[in-house]
Amino acid sequence: MEDLLFLVHRIPYPPNKGDKIRSYHFLKYLSLNFKIHLGTFIDDPNDSQYIYKLNDLCESFCYIELNPLIAKIKSLQGLVTGQPLSLPYYKNKRMQEWVNQTISTHSITKVLIFSSVMAQFINEAHVVDIIVDFVDVDSDKWRQYAQQSKGLKRWIYQREAHYLLSYEKTIAEQARASVFVSAQEAELFKILAPEVSHKITHINNGVDTEYFSPKLSFSSPYPEDNQIIVFTGAMDYWANVDAVLWFAKAICPLISQKLTSVKFYIVGSKPTKEVLALANNAIVVTGAVDDIRPYLAHAHIVVAPLRIARGIQNKVLEAMAMEKYVVATRAAMEGIAYQQELAVTVADSFVLIASEIIEQLQKNVSAQQNRDFVQTMFSWEYNIKQLLSLLQNQ
Numbered sequence: 001m002e003d004l005l006f007l008v009h010r011i012p013y014p015p016n017k018g019d020k021i022r023s024y025h026f027l028k029y030l031s032l033n034f035k036i037h038l039g040t041f042i043d044d045p046n047d048s049q050y051i052y053k054l055n056d057l058c059e060s061f062c063y064i065e066l067n068p069l070i071a072k073i074k075s076l077q078g079l080v081t082g083q084p085l086s087l088p089y090y091k092n093k094r095m096q097e098w099v100n101q102t103i104s105t106h107s108i109t110k111v112l113i114f115s116s117v118m119a120q121f122i123n124e125a126h127v128v129d130i131i132v133d134f135v136d137v138d139s140d141k142w143r144q145y146a147q148q149s150k151g152l153k154r155w156i157y158q159r160e161a162h163y164l165l166s167y168e169k170t171i172a173e174q175a176r177a178s179v180f181v182s183a184q185e186a187e188l189f190k191i192l193a194p195e196v197s198h199k200i201t202h203i204n205n206g207v208d209t210e211y212f213s214p215k216l217s218f219s220s221p222y223p224e225d226n227q228i229i230v231f232t233g234a235m236d237y238w239a240n241v242d243a244v245l246w247f248a249k250a251i252c253p254l255i256s257q258k259l260t261s262v263k264f265y266i267v268g269s270k271p272t273k274e275v276l277a278l279a280n281n282a283i284v285v286t287g288a289v290d291d292i293r294p295y296l297a298h299a300h301i302v303v304a305p306l307r308i309a310r311g312i313q314n315k316v317l318e319a320m321a322m323e324k325y326v327v328a329t330r331a332a333m334e335g336i337a338y339q340q341e342l343a344v345t346v347a348d349s350f351v352l353i354a355s356e357i358i359e360q361l362q363k364n365v366s367a368q369q370n371r372d373f374v375q376t377m378f379s380w381e382y383n384i385k386q387l388l389s390l391l392q393n394q
Contacts (some may be wrong), residue, residue: 005110006111014047023114041063088120131177169196178201207378208380211282232295241272244278247264251353324342329347331372
């Protein structure tokens with residue numbers, strides 16, 4: 001088999017959040033067709049225990065622990081060098097040396113870069129064919145952050161949006177193809193970088209519908225006699241924090257006025273202090289859980305009230321695969337194109353979201369069409385065939 005260098009900004013295991021789900025499935029399926037040389041960072045010490053899960057999929061590997069606090073301090077170098085702060089955040093001499101040696105030793109000619117910041121480890125001395133999976137248009141995400149911020153934060157986020165977009169354009173020019181997570185993300189980048197529009201495409205995320213199946217039996221984690229609304233996601237991620245704070249403060253009180261038995265569950269690792277402070281008789285913050293499927297299986301409604309979002313939201317697809325009714329904002333559904341009727345409400349008004357949830361809790365309708373849609377449109381096997389085709393066609 002041919003050798004492939006796969007550079008990923010975060011260890012692709014466990015597949016418990018959006019980017020790690022995507023990178024893990026890419027690694028898993030590509031290992032059937034290539035000898036994979038994996039270079040990646042570990043930004044959560046708890047993830048070190050999973051290295052053995054990936055070693056069998058790889059010909060060689062380089063795992064480097066990254067301390068987020070130290071990395072943030074290093075990122076300030078970008079203010080002096082005129083770079084996006086994201087680049088010095090990941091800059092690493094040991095990773096660079098491993099990449100140089102691996103390309104030389106194994107005569108590697110193909111590189112898959114996952115997240116634009118990892119492109120800094122490929123330079124002109126490397127005669128390689130590059131495919132970049134940007135996943136999302138990260139620069140636009142920083143632009144959205146700036147719109148939601150004030151003062152120094154606003155200036156920093158605006159700066160990052162500007163410099164990162166410039167870097168993204170440079171990488172896209174150097175790559176043979178640039179991949180995004182959805183047609184909408186790809187179209188946005190074509191508008192931002194029209195000079196490389198002919199090299200831009202998209203590959204949808206997928207869902208393991210056997211794993212996320214309503215046919216599996218799970219014990220309920222919820223108290224009896226309650227109607228459950230659930231949100232799932234990493235709770236130290238700003239977009240998720242903003243979403244649950246807004247939902248808890250603006251929407252939950254409107255629902256409680258009509259339905260007193262409703263509880264809102266926030267399910268996800270590393271909840272911030274602001275999220276933990278939301279806990280009361282009607283709101284439960286679980287922290288990390290071993291398996292989110294019981295929380296999805298026994299929920300009445302799954303919500304995705306994201307006001308800041310890019311790409312495809314796996315949390316939405318997983319809920320749909322479990323045949324759950326989903327109430328989401330337009331931002332959360334932006335990357336999931338559909339024409340058929342689904343058991344989904346899309347709204348941005350907190351008043352409308354509350355009224356729709358109340359109505360659906362009273363109806364308790366079936367959402368089988370959601371699973372059918374996911375099985376048809378979001379198969380990992382189908383979507384990764386597109387990536388394989390890109391890598392095999394020079």
